[in-house]
Amino acid sequence: MEEKLEKIRHSLSHILAASVKELFPKAKFGIGPSIENGFYYDIEEQLVEEDLKKIEKKMKELIAKKIKFEQKEISKDEAIKIFADQPYKLELINELPGDTVSIYTTKDFVDLCKGPHIADTSEINAKAFKLQKLAGAYWRGDEKNPMLTRVYGLAFETEAELENYLKMLEEAEKRDHRKLGKELDLFSFHPEAPGCVYWHEKGMILWDELEKFGQSIRKKYGYVKIKTPQIAKSGLWVTSGHWDHYKEDMFVFKVEEETYCLKPMDCPFNIQIYQTKQRSYAELPIRYTEIGRVMRNEKSGQLNGLFRVREITQDDSHIFLREDQIELEISNLIKMVQEFYAALGVVPKFFLSTRPDDFMGEIATWDKAEADLKKVLADMSIEYGLKDKDGAFYGPKIDVNISDALGRSWQVATIQLDFQLPSKFGCEYVDETGQRKTPVMLHAAIFGSFERMIGILIENYAGALPFKLAPVQVRVIPVGENFITYAQEVADKLKSYRVEIDKSNETIGKKIRAGEMEKIPYLLVVGEREAANDTVSARQHGKIDLGEMKIEDLINKLTTEEK
Numbered sequence: 001m002e003e004k005l006e007k008i009r010h011s012l013s014h015i016l017a018a019s020v021k022e023l024f025p026k027a028k029f030g031i032g033p034s035i036e037n038g039f040y041y042d043i044e045e046q047l048v049e050e051d052l053k054k055i056e057k058k059m060k061e062l063i064a065k066k067i068k069f070e071q072k073e074i075s076k077d078e079a080i081k082i083f084a085d086q087p088y089k090l091e092l093i094n095e096l097p098g099d100t101v102s103i104y105t106t107k108d109f110v111d112l113c114k115g116p117h118i119a120d121t122s123e124i125n126a127k128a129f130k131l132q133k134l135a136g137a138y139w140r141g142d143e144k145n146p147m148l149t150r151v152y153g154l155a156f157e158t159e160a161e162l163e164n165y166l167k168m169l170e171e172a173e174k175r176d177h178r179k180l181g182k183e184l185d186l187f188s189f190h191p192e193a194p195g196c197v198y199w200h201e202k203g204m205i206l207w208d209e210l211e212k213f214g215q216s217i218r219k220k221y222g223y224v225k226i227k228t229p230q231i232a233k234s235g236l237w238v239t240s241g242h243w244d245h246y247k248e249d250m251f252v253f254k255v256e257e258e259t260y261c262l263k264p265m266d267c268p269f270n271i272q273i274y275q276t277k278q279r280s281y282a283e284l285p286i287r288y289t290e291i292g293r294v295m296r297n298e299k300s301g302q303l304n305g306l307f308r309v310r311e312i313t314q315d316d317s318h319i320f321l322r323e324d325q326i327e328l329e330i331s332n333l334i335k336m337v338q339e340f341y342a343a344l345g346v347v348p349k350f351f352l353s354t355r356p357d358d359f360m361g362e363i364a365t366w367d368k369a370e371a372d373l374k375k376v377l378a379d380m381s382i383e384y385g386l387k388d389k390d391g392a393f394y395g396p397k398i399d400v401n402i403s404d405a406l407g408r409s410w411q412v413a414t415i416q417l418d419f420q421l422p423s424k425f426g427c428e429y430v431d432e433t434g435q436r437k438t439p440v441m442l443h444a445a446i447f448g449s450f451e452r453m454i455g456i457l458i459e460n461y462a463g464a465l466p467f468k469l470a471p472v473q474v475r476v477i478p479v480g481e482n483f484i485t486y487a488q489e490v491a492d493k494l495k496s497y498r499v500e501i502d503k504s505n506e507t508i509g510k511k512i513r514a515g516e517m518e519k520i521p522y523l524l525v526v527g528e529r530e531a532a533n534d535t536v537s538a539r540q541h542g543k544i545d546l547g548e549m550k551i552e553d554l555i556n557k558l559t560t561e562e563k
Helices: 002-023 051-064 076-082 087-095 159-175 177-183 201-220 234-240 267-274 323-344 363-379 450-460 481-493 508-517 528-533 551-562
Strands: 038-044 069-075 100-106 109-112 129-138 147-155 231-233 252-255 258-262 286-295 311-321 349-353 384-387 397-403 409-418 440-449 474-478 499-501 522-526 535-540 544-550
Touching: 002 038, 002 051, 002 100, 002 109, 002 147, 038 129, 051 129, 069 076, 076 087, 076 100, 087 109, 129 159, 147 159, 159 177, 159 450, 177 450, 201 286, 201 311, 201 323, 201 440, 201 450, 231 234, 234 258, 234 267, 267 286, 267 311, 267 440, 311 323, 311 450, 323 363, 323 397, 323 409, 323 440, 349 363, 363 397, 363 409, 409 450, 440 450, 474 481, 474 508, 481 499, 481 522, 481 528, 481 551, 508 522, 522 528, 522 551, 528 535, 528 544, 535 551, 544 551
Parallel strands: 349 384, 474 499, 474 522
Antiparallel strands: 038 147, 069 100, 100 109, 129 147, 231 258, 252 258, 286 311, 311 440, 349 397, 397 409, 409 440, 522 535, 535 544
């Protein structure tokens, strides 16, 4: 069914374009592929959201006519005549190889397309598709080209599947980390620094808790902390290969006639620390870790809250080791991933990313590196998927994805095996016979970037973060000014937690509602009875009333939550 559904989605993109052509005869058309969950078409026309209903209505009228999708091979000269008033199609025609092109005719609409398509519109369930939204899109993704209007549509096999997906989107909107981040006072974005995050006080508490937990795991596995610069001359990146393979994603600038780059990766700097003295086989493995802040020149249209930023903070690690140590070190990295994600309540899924087309080095070396990764995964009985040709340009890798509460998959951790960079930089160690050898290098990030991980956690928990990560864990609510002193006594007894007192003049009802809206794990109401009994009236987030409790009993409960 997946193959047929993809054909339906692609065919709907043609029906969309045909409908726009009838309603807006002067429209110019780009491309219209099928995509996950639907389709889109890029169009040069001043469309507004209100037009979507008109276009969708026209699409359903065309679908009801059981229009055929008819394919034909024609000469390029003939195609140029057919698309004489369509500049984007002409550009594509001129770039296609050969003397002929494929076109599809749908009623009066002709499109440049190689297919495949359904036979006719009777195969489309008119109740199982919906036009979703408009967005801006540069022609062919290049910001130097004209901005077109991208019309997105959703399409499924059944009406029920469409309805379920729309409900999921509605829930996703409620969980949007950008919205929740603002409401919970965690972070903000500002146009003066696009793609960069302003972390507020409460956001930094969450950040610090993640960092502290990550460091505790690394310390257990023998990692040592380092810190490296933010900029370097271009020569460093020429040596590493980033200049040839990654330059377009780097920030490059001139200083005193020298070309400098903001670092997009930490690895060359870690290599330079390794090279500061002669290394012996007995020292290896050397495990460096740093909270590395890197800058990548992401396109403005690709920026997406915390999920896609220009300033990225990684829990980065680089390990220098002998070949006989590869399996143990990679297996330990996988154990670290499993330990970290288990604590966050999510299940990691593993993928092997293999040699890309734009690779560096010898194929035989790549084959060995991929075989090493496969062996470790097999020895640890880990099921894994394949990401063909998705490795880094210097080596294959194990990528880790997690699924959130809505079933969406996110790529987070990565473990990369590298035989290339140590050789390019001339890294050495002296083996037990006195011979100089080149070490192997592992690149690893256990939760990827702080920004993306925090965004995922916010959406996964709908802002109601686990107790150990919550910026404010407990809020004490006195029923009036007379009980602020007792509220302070309670807060003092809970000082090992992140606790605050609500001293506002609002009513108790409003204070409780505010605490629920801020998703604070525990609200403690204190008044005359509680002060007399040395208790609190406790309420857990989610409107769970725990009733009156002794403070000692509450502390026991909170201690359990901390584990």
